[in-house]
Amino acid sequence: MTWQYGPPGFGETPRTDPKVKFAYLLLAKPIVVVPAANSTGNNPDSETVKNVRKIRLWCFEKPECKELFHIASDCVVTVEGQLHHGIAPLDFYDITMDIEKMTAGNCSQR
16 A cells, blocks of 8 residues: 555645555566457557556455455455556556455565
8 A cells, every 4th residue: 555646736736735545566577568359449458568567456445455455565465357557647557457356365464
């Protein structure tokens, strides 16, 4: 989990811009995200993105995600879901994932 400045100024005026807390996945090695075979040329998800190290995670209020986000910062996690290009202001990173399944293991002790 991390904090970033959010709308409206995204840090241009730190005294007044709110901060947004969100989850992201930090990858052990960079990856290349390629479009799905059925994506069309006018779809933002139809472009290849190289050297992806961080993925913004969206969980859409699933209770199991909230529980895992609480401990996952000290764990190795496995996530499954749909990857998308980060096009909305609150996506923060080039690639986002709508999580369908998330598991955590190898957690360090707090």
